[in-house]
Amino acid sequence: MSDTLQLAATSLAAQSATTEHRPLIITLFAAFVVATLFITIWAGRQTRSAADFYAGGRQFTGFQNGLAISGDYMSAASFLGIAGAIALFGYDGFLYSIGFLVAWLVALLLVAEPLRNSGRFTMGDVLAYRMRQRPVRTAAGTSTIVVSIFYLLAQMAGAGVLVSLLLGITHDGGKVLIVALVGVLMILYVTIGGMKGTTWVQMVKAVLLIAGTLLITFLVLLKFNFNISDLLGTAAEKSGHGAAFLEPGLKYGATGTSKLDFISLGIALVLGTAGLPHILIRFYTVPTSQAARKSVNWAIGIIGGFYLMTIALGFGAAAIVGSTEIVESNKAGNTAAPLLALHIGGTDSAGGAILLAVISAVAFATILAVVAGLTLASSSSFAHDIYANVIRRGQATEKEEVRAARWATVAIGVVSIGLGALARDLNVAGLVALAFAVAASANLPTILYSLFWKRFTTQGALWSIYGGLTSSVVLVLFSPVVSGKPTSMFKGMDFYWFPLENPGIVSIPLGFLLGWLGSLLGKEEPDKGKYAELEVKSLTGTGAH
Amino acid sequence: MATDAAPPPHGEPGHDPAHPTTEEFIEVQESAEFGELRHSYRSFAFPLTVAFIAWYLLYVLLSNYAGDFMGTKVYGNINVALVFGLAQFATTFLIAWLYARHAAARLDPKAEAIKTRMESRTEAGG
Numbered sequence: 001m002s003d004t005l006q007l008a009a010t011s012l013a014a015q016s017a018t019t020e021h022r023p024l025i026i027t028l029f030a031a032f033v034v035a036t037l038f039i040t041i042w043a044g045r046q047t048r049s050a051a052d053f054y055a056g057g058r059q060f061t062g063f064q065n066g067l068a069i070s071g072d073y074m075s076a077a078s079f080l081g082i083a084g085a086i087a088l089f090g091y092d093g094f095l096y097s098i099g100f101l102v103a104w105l106v107a108l109l110l111v112a113e114p115l116r117n118s119g120r121f122t123m124g125d126v127l128a129y130r131m132r133q134r135p136v137r138t139a140a141g142t143s144t145i146v147v148s149i150f151y152l153l154a155q156m157a158g159a160g161v162l163v164s165l166l167l168g169i170t171h172d173g174g175k176v177l178i179v180a181l182v183g184v185l186m187i188l189y190v191t192i193g194g195m196k197g198t199t200w201v202q203m204v205k206a207v208l209l210i211a212g213t214l215l216i217t218f219l220v221l222l223k224f225n226f227n228i229s230d231l232l233g234t235a236a237e238k239s240g241h242g243a244a245f246l247e248p249g250l251k252y253g254a255t256g257t258s259k260l261d262f263i264s265l266g267i268a269l270v271l272g273t274a275g276l277p278h279i280l281i282r283f284y285t286v287p288t289s290q291a292a293r294k295s296v297n298w299a300i301g302i303i304g305g306f307y308l309m310t311i312a313l314g315f316g317a318a319a320i321v322g323s324t325e326i327v328e329s330n331k332a333g334n335t336a337a338p339l340l341a342l343h344i345g346g347t348d349s350a351g352g353a354i355l356l357a358v359i360s361a362v363a364f365a366t367i368l369a370v371v372a373g374l375t376l377a378s379s380s381s382f383a384h385d386i387y388a389n390v391i392r393r394g395q396a397t398e399k400e401e402v403r404a405a406r407w408a409t410v411a412i413g414v415v416s417i418g419l420g421a422l423a424r425d426l427n428v429a430g431l432v433a434l435a436f437a438v439a440a441s442a443n444l445p446t447i448l449y450s451l452f453w454k455r456f457t458t459q460g461a462l463w464s465i466y467g468g469l470t471s472s473v474v475l476v477l478f479s480p481v482v483s484g485k486p487t488s489m490f491k492g493m494d495f496y497w498f499p500l501e502n503p504g505i506v507s508i509p510l511g512f513l514l515g516w517l518g519s520l521l522g523k524e525e526p527d528k529g530k531y532a533e534l535e536v537k538s539l540t541g542t543g544a545h
Numbered sequence: 546m547a548t549d550a551a552p553p554p555h556g557e558p559g560h561d562p563a564h565p566t567t568e569e570f571i572e573v574q575e576s577a578e579f580g581e582l583r584h585s586y587r588s589f590a591f592p593l594t595v596a597f598i599a600w601y602l603l604y605v606l607l608s609n610y611a612g613d614f615m616g617t618k619v620y621g622n623i624n625v626a627l628v629f630g631l632a633q634f635a636t637t638f639l640i641a642w643l644y645a646r647h648a649a650a651r652l653d654p655k656a657e658a659i660k661t662r663m664e665s666r667t668e669a670g671g
Contacts, residue, residue: 043642089619091626091627091630094630095605095630096629098601098604098633098634101633101634101636101637102597102601102633104637104641105594105597105637105640106594108641108644109590109593109594109640109644113648121613197630217576228621229620229621229622230621232622232627233621233622234622243616244616246622246624246627247612247616247624247626248612249612252609253609253612258608260638261607262605262608262609263602263606263609265599266602266605267602270601289656290648290649290653293648294645296641297641300637300641304634304637308634334556348643466632529570529571530567531574532567532570532571532574533567535574535583536570536573536574536659536663537570539579539582539583539586539652539656540582540656540657540660541656542565542659542660543565543664
């Protein structure tokens, strides 16, 4: 998301629009913060047991959780990133949305209900169910924390740059201050409000995001008399690419390698979603597996509708703002949506100023809600999987566990403020794709084997988690994401040998293969009784929490 | 035998799940009734998963290697690529709806019957 945001030294500020509108934007930011803190404190008063803290008391309805899932999932990367990618690369920007949406079918058909029925608080509950607790919990906790931290870091570093851009702050101190502010707020949301508070924050954010997007989409379509072909034609013409703008290939079609990279990315997006820990723990917030199913269906409807609107947003920005102005403001196109808001409301009118402020506030709300969800997922896993089941060997009381989760939240918050501040000038956009790749390579194979394959063993689980995790991280480390290219995280260095930016095409099959081999090659017999329990529970909900 | 940690305490207020024994779970798992539930679930979910992943990969491959075909205009500025993309949205919504319908009609009643019986047996037995 922060994709070369920092290169935008000219930025929105240069257009004087932002500095002028700063008071209004800050007022809306503050209103969101005050409202969500109020919700958090209210939710905190009702958070007593571990089930309250980890799973929001399991009292949310399918619709509420569907909204919250959408809030958790639609990060600033999808809101600003996809709109920007469509505005600059036309059709290829749209390819992202499709992978992000289709992925939900994996969650719906294979993961959500069995997980809800057989787990309690974390992904580790299901992965370790049939296995030796301590090694598998350690592995599940490690993978949860790694995926969440990568994702979190990308959001945090992006937040500093993005919010500075929207507010027209150009000095370093301001960016660090914003990263710190985001970090402190997310610590407050999670430690005080737990899952209940976080879920409400996600819902509020989802409603704001959908409302803001609907409004801009409506205004764009109105401008073209609801003639989509006209909108596309104008966008293609103003992009300077002509008809090619509406066809695949502008971004990924350059070489054989970039095409392969696109396949790799596509697979990681589709298979990664159902292995993202911060998404998985949302299924525990509803009372039954039917409600879990309903929440995924709501999420598919909301997220699908949102991605359809990004078409209007992206092509609208290309047609109305024009690529020259978008690139001038931010090379990666991340400000395309706010700029569109400004233009469509009228650059010199109060309408434009208000729309810009609203969309900026929505982007800020989006960042805050997503980082809170990620922090909760990693601190839950630390407290429940690693502290309670590995360190204390299942002897910790609920009170001790929740206390550990709160301290873990503070620790993770402080670490990510530090890393986010340090990484503010690095291009960390690749980290989100890496999080999806790790989730698809390490988590998804283990989840599916655990639920559906009776011969799966502890050794198989460890091989697939650690194998998928290590291979995806190592491949990215030696890919152009980290070094060797002008867009790399460390521009001055060059130690890459893996040609693709996304490791999925290698690491995902490897994760599946290792889980299978590890189970067959070990001497260990799978635990038949435990598998009977898990299978019957997961399909019927018998004895579900 | 495969756990070296005690199961976590089940202390959620207002909600105390029943705990059938492992033997009961094995018995149910091997029963014809559960076999039917498993079959109704797997024979629906697994082929459909393979199908939508194949359909999505086809779309990715066409975008990559069949640019001319994807660029064919269908109506005004709307081309095959856009229609294909929107078709992915449509099939996703369709599959979600089909699964919800299948689950409500074919899975939920069977699952509920097994669950009710197992949990009442546990309560009656102790």
